[in-house]
Amino acid sequence: MEAARLDALLVVHLPNIRYLTGFSGSNALLLLEPGRAWLYTDGRYREQARLEVREAKVEIPPRGDLWKAAGRRARRHKQVGLEADHVTIAQRARWLEVWGGHEKGLRPLRGEIEALRMVKEPDEIAAIRRAVELASGGFAKLTAKLRPGMEETAAAGWLEYQLRQAGADGLAFDTILAGGAHGAQVHAHPGSAPLPQRGFVVVDYGVQLGGYCSDMTRTVHLGEPGRKARAVYATVLEAQMAAIAAVKPGAASAAVDRAARRVIQKAGWGAYFPHSTGHGVGLEIHEAPRLGATSKERLAAGQVITIEPGIYIPGWGGVRIEDVVVVTERGAEVLTPTPKQLLRL
């Protein structure tokens, strides 16, 4: 705050509020002053805020008007920071109204709190590791059950049930489970279609545990894989391992993406890898850094990222392989323990 010359900082993005205070409710504003903080929430969260919030005073304003309460508290400040990537046009207008200051006193912040979150503390890495290991355990339970003809939603449901039984607090995102040609949709939702007698099944899922997310993808083959299936799978696996090998402190995010993309391009499937190679993971399932062709960041020790190249051929199917990886002083540590060789079911 000193560097940015701020008298105060209004935080609206809930994962940032959770990071700074521990509060996990769905409605809150956080006002930071040097050395002091106020968390505003509504009556539904009185009990939860009492249990969770560290290092901020909790206020439950009358009639649930968090903005008015925070604005009044900030009246005497001239320069107030706002998260430009999260505050909406309407919220900005509302803030000006309740705060009463001048537009010129608003300081847009771009990812400063997210930059703090990007490098994880050891206890955060431990939390992610627990989430990743719990999720990986579910994959073995899924493959014991997954068979041709099973409906995608039933298979996804079985997997999610195993994750809950193992103690997951919830899912990190909507599970992707898509068989055959459906797997060519990168973000396919499980449907009522039966899994094919022969073909790939892409399974991409994550859990939340203790506030932190896991994220993994494995692709299995139902029936005997043909030559093309083997070649596509081998290419994705080689690309994924090449990207992991490129991970180290100081490496450009774009270079990690390039390492994977080059393998897929050389095999002739470059046009079928339409997404970036990975992203940060933590309190949110997608956070900084991004690992794409146009990324500008460099990796740093303590970052936790996914590595997930894929090949998607319309009308045929898709293959993606994804691990969670910690950037360490010496390179990369893969947290995901699930094997990656081609599994035939």
Add this chain to the structure above:
Amino acid sequence: MEAARLDALLVVHLPNIRYLTGFSGSNALLLLEPGRAWLYTDGRYREQARLEVREAKVEIPPRGDLWKAAGRRARRHKQVGLEADHVTIAQRARWLEVWGGHEKGLRPLRGEIEALRMVKEPDEIAAIRRAVELASGGFAKLTAKLRPGMEETAAAGWLEYQLRQAGADGLAFDTILAGGAHGAQVHAHPGSAPLPQRGFVVVDYGVQLGGYCSDMTRTVHLGEPGRKARAVYATVLEAQMAAIAAVKPGAASAAVDRAARRVIQKAGWGAYFPHSTGHGVGLEIHEAPRLGATSKERLAAGQVITIEPGIYIPGWGGVRIEDVVVVTERGAEVLTPTPKQLLRL
């Protein structure tokens, strides 16, 4: 658009984009001109957009720069509408840059598209009904299994598994399942705590089916309920039914809230009902209208809302009962078929 004197309208909010075009992917911009529309997304969604999008031309811009492509298309327009509740400060700045127009040509919209969404078409009500009925079916499966000593996460997992088996596309929100004193947290996440030998269990959950959400809460009692438990439950049930009886076209949302609140206040628990009585439900789990003490709207036929009063006593537990209700010409139709009498397990 004519009424608002817009040459064009940029839509960023994904549920609004889905409502207008059918596209359900996680990254898109929609540019509307009178009689024409362009949907911008990235390469991951090429296949999905081809299958889903109606009445808009799909473009996949190079390097995934949706903003640049949409801005270039809108260059010749002077007045462009932006959703003030969804466009961030950073997106507004980016739009000015790629569009090249003057700040004064930006027209903030406040809920205009959401107002269209608020009154549902018959096929939307049918979709919500299917989601509600699927979810209700899961509740019977849960109560067949729910027992004292079961872990909350295991119970939630069993329920979610049943929902998936029944064909749910996913969950509408993180399931709330909280036993004993934990139920006093209105939005409690299932934890590893075992369910109590004696006490209430609040279960609040929903599914997504065909893009639409369901939302229901039931509270069951483990072991023999005492006098206080019976009284709290009877009060919440009476409040919930009073609110449903107040639902009709033209009724003030605040009056529906008041109908529930008055019952709880008269019973002496007014301080323990810290949230509003309900909210709209549709493509999003929370949408317009809101039914709270300070709501200004009036209900209209075709709206679909929840009615969900509750009483939460710190250190003791909570009771909430929630149905999904359609506002009809003659009053209200309750979609949720699950019985509401006190269930002892």
